[in-house]
Amino acid sequence: MTLRFGVVGTGAIGREHIQRITNTLSGGEVVAVTDINQESARNVVHQFQLNANVYPDDKSLIADTSVDAILVTSWGPAHQATVLAAIEAGKYVFCEKPLATTAEGALSIVEAEVKHGRRLVQVGFMRRYDRGYVKLKEAIDSHEFGAPLMLHCAHRNPEVGEQYTLEMAVNDTLIHEIDVLHWLVNDDYTSIRAIFPRKTKYALSHMQDPQIFILETVGGIVITVEVFVNCKYGYDIQCEVVCEEGTMRLPEVPSIISRKDAKLSTEVLTDWKQRFIDAYDNEIQDFIDAIRKTGQPQGPTAWDGYIAAVTSDAGIRSQQTLEKEPIQLCNKPDFYNH
Ligand SMILES: NC(=O)C1=CN([C@@H]2O[C@H](COP(=O)(O)OP(=O)(O)OC[C@H]3O[C@@H](n4cnc5c(N)ncnc54)[C@H](O)[C@@H]3O)[C@@H](O)[C@H]2O)C=CC1
Numbered sequence: 001m002t003l004r005f006g007v008v009g010t011g012a013i014g015r016e017h018i019q020r021i022t023n024t025l026s027g028g029e030v031v032a033v034t035d036i037n038q039e040s041a042r043n044v045v046h047q048f049q050l051n052a053n054v055y056p057d058d059k060s061l062i063a064d065t066s067v068d069a070i071l072v073t074s075w076g077p078a079h080q081a082t083v084l085a086a087i088e089a090g091k092y093v094f095c096e097k098p099l100a101t102t103a104e105g106a107l108s109i110v111e112a113e114v115k116h117g118r119r120l121v122q123v124g125f126m127r128r129y130d131r132g133y134v135k136l137k138e139a140i141d142s143h144e145f146g147a148p149l150m151l152h153c154a155h156r157n158p159e160v161g162e163q164y165t166l167e168m169a170v171n172d173t174l175i176h177e178i179d180v181l182h183w184l185v186n187d188d189y190t191s192i193r194a195i196f197p198r199k200t201k202y203a204l205s206h207m208q209d210p211q212i213f214i215l216e217t218v219g220g221i222v223i224t225v226e227v228f229v230n231c232k233y234g235y236d237i238q239c240e241v242v243c244e245e246g247t248m249r250l251p252e253v254p255s256i257i258s259r260k261d262a263k264l265s266t267e268v269l270t271d272w273k274q275r276f277i278d279a280y281d282n283e284i285q286d287f288i289d290a291i292r293k294t295g296q297p298q299g300p301t302a303w304d305g306y307i308a309a310v311t312s313d314a315g316i317r318s319q320q321t322l323e324k325e326p327i328q329l330c331n332k333p334d335f336y337n338h
């Protein structure tokens, strides 16, 4: 059976995912699209030569009986309503991060899925499918280096547009680290604190950039993450894990090493689309394969989306108070333990 996707949001990552489902992956097909910018939705059908219906909104797309799974790639604040409507209709959902922009919103999705009684939702936390992070996790889980004590991470973007807000540094950018780091060390967060260093002259006037976040875990691990969204030089993701008997780092992206004009150099990527291209392929292929084989997705869950949203809310509070803000989850439904 081919998994038939309806796509909500045909912007940057929507097009990337449509491209990979259509030309790179197996077992999926895009049969419906919608965007509040209808011209964008129509263009995408033409651009990728899709045999797909264009719908005026998410509700009518979800109602199309030929659609099995909804791919949510609209703006973050629109995700919650579409995901809830998809669950109500009993359709599978692959939702880009964030699952919802508030903890309350994410919890409403968790509750709806539990009520439905079967897993439908996967969240686009693609770093869990990145070879570098997977290798780091294997090394940590092997206990060869002893227990992890500290993590030092950086999430740098070359620049962001005027529409980028202070909160987005947490619920749009840091959210990748929020998800992948507790998964990496098998631990839960207890607090988060924001620190504002000296501001770059390239920061948007309404922004603090860079920012540092300190996360602490139940097991006492201290994690520092630098979020620097106008770093100018490239798209650079760093992660160093300091353990009792050694350290390990996320590998650099493969690049030729050149020697020229008395300089030794390697390339730094500038585009997020390239940096995690394999991870995006792997996460959506896994979504398709798991549903085809077992009838439910097996990747990052709505509960993972909820953990990220609670942590993100606390991070946004700390951007205002600059104090350590507690992170408290509600009880995990047994549904997510299987
Ligand atoms: N996993 C990752 O690494 C990445 C994830 N993302 C996430 O994907 C989402 C989309 O990001 P981009 O593609 O960069 O944004 P974008 O602005 O390029 O595209 C978003 C599209 O959604 C449409 N849209 C907004 N509200 C809608 C609604 N209610 N119904 C239908 N269409 C709607 C907009 O018209 C636009 O075409 C965001 O949540 C973002 O955080 C984006 C880039 C990378």
Ligand SMILES: O=C1[C@@H](O)[C@H](O)[C@@H](O)[C@H](O)[C@H]1O
Residues within 6 Å of the ligand: 157, 172, 173, 176, 272
């Ligand atoms: O998800 C992404 C964007 O939405 C976000 O705005 C960027 O900061 C991230 O690096 C990218 O991976």
